[in-house]
Amino acid sequence: MITRRHLIGSLAATPLLAGCDRLTNSEGFRETLRAAEGLTQHAQRLITDRTALAREFSEADMSPVFRSNGTRRPASRSYATHAAAGFADWRLRVDGLVAWPLSLSMRQVRALPARTQITRHDCVEGWSAIGKWTGAPLRLILNGAGISSRARYIVFHCADDYGPTRYYESIDMVDALHPQTILAWGLNDRPLPIENGAPLRLRVERQLGYKHAKYVERVEAVDSLDRIAGGRGGYWEDHSDYEWYAGI
Amino acid sequence: MTGSRDGRRLVFRHRLSTRIWHWTNAVAVFVMLMSGLMIFNAHPRLYWGQYGANPDHAWLQIGSAGDRGMLMIGDLSIDTTGLLGRWTDSEGRVQRRAFPGWATIPSRYNLAAARRWHIAFAWILALGGLAYWLWSIANRHVQRDLAPRSEELKPRHVWQDIRDHARLRFPTGEAATRYNILQKLAYLAVLFGLLPLMVLSGLAMSPGMDAAWPWLIDMFAGRQSARSIHFICAALLLGFILVHLAMVVLAGPFNEVRSMITGRYLLPRERQP
Secondary structure (H helix, E strand, O other), rough: OOHHHHHHHHHHOOOOHHHHHHHHHHHHHHHHEEEHHHHHHHHHHHOOOOOOOOOOOOEEEHHOOOOOOOOOOHHHHHHHHHOOOOOOOOOEEEEEEEEEEEEEEEHHHHHOOEEEEEEEOOOOOOOEEEEEEEEEEHHHHHHHEEEOOOOEEEEEEEOOOOOEEEEEEEEEHHHHOOOEEEEHHHHEOOEEHHOOOOEEEEOOOOOOOOOOOOEEEEEEEOOOOOOOOOOOOOOHHHOOOOOOOOOO | OOOOOOOOOEOOOOOOOHHHHHHHHHHHHHHHHHHHHHHHOOOOEEEEOOOOOOOOOOOEEEEEOOOOEEEEEEEEEEHHHOOOOEEEOOOOOOOOOOOOOHOOOOOOOOOOHHHHHHHHHHHHHHHHHHHHHHHHHOOOHHHHHHHHOOHHHOOHHHHHHHHHHHOOOOOOOHHHHOHHHHHHHHHHHHHHHHHHHHHHHHHHHHHHHHHHHOHHHHHHHHHHHHHHHHHHHHHHHHHHHHHHHHHHHHHHHHHHHHHHHEEEEEEEOOOOO
């Protein structure tokens, strides 16, 4: 018996749609689509000011509840120990292409001149939430470590596991040195909650949410992303083919 | 004019720029609509304002409850089981995504791939549209063929055209070489209304573009409003395409499609009074 559902199902198998699925699975076609990502990134950088600030909102504009996404609590025993101690012994390592590798305590990170910004967080899925972030400008930390002129990317290594691998993300120096790029330790005038990335989470305001690495324990300056994990510059980039440049 | 057959004439109706743009657009819009529905599936809720996420009020959402699929607009709840929110895929499995696999690119849930399709073809749509705009204003296609003449805008004339459309009385003879007033208004609305709104509301969802061009967010009063307007304009564009295709079929698909490929159109014989 042919039901309406089966009819719709067989229409889905029309050559046109099946062709689109075949193209999606073809490596050559995916490479072509990736070329558009480079075009988007370069076009945006060409027509826009590299130091343009993301809009900052007033307290009246804030989301009543700031939604969390991705890992809500890292599963490892060591993270649980840190969380129980209020992250008093958490350390942020800064290494790679720097003159003086650092290992900063949370007290030292909080002692840096902090920046507070009320910004909009845009998830790749489509939702947005506006929150008030407080943290240390990444620029200060990188300059303090004596960042090398050979550094082209900053990699953020995180404490949360996604399946067998650790979450990580990376940005280029344009975003790393941007004044609104901070390692946040506060959200809405309170210590950063665990579901939002305690004790440290990256804010890179001109890109989508998955770039904003949570549970950051190490910041590494590199000249290439090729040797890091899957080589595409981030967990979702490696595993699901998300764009590395998430400014759109 | 290139020929004559039993009193019917083959006339040149569409320029090369119009024809190239039409078919590039046909492909690009098809990909944009279907990959856009997949992107919507990642978060099937729409909001007004600057922010909007699961804890906030959505003016439109597609979801499921038990074995029913639902479309909710404001307080209105429509059972859409089998079509939206809960449907069966081509392998007979129940899926709870908003739009069904036959309407999305790719057909199985994949936000990353849908975004790659969408953003790559957005370049084709936007650059093609811009080139067509400039070219058609420069060669006076817009002013000569699309801009309504004042006598065409008289209510009597518009009403007559609506009646002709309703009775499927299509123009014949010389009148068939020109766009009628409803066509002109529809094409102008799409060219200078819907398509620019699609591009601008799409750009307004980009955090990078918002930082560089803050007027984009102001224009739509917020990123979530821009997302809603993007979706509404896509629905209107789909409506235009469906009416457009229906008119092509009713007006004689072979002749109409040929004229958009070769530019040449066989004029229907003058109606006997």
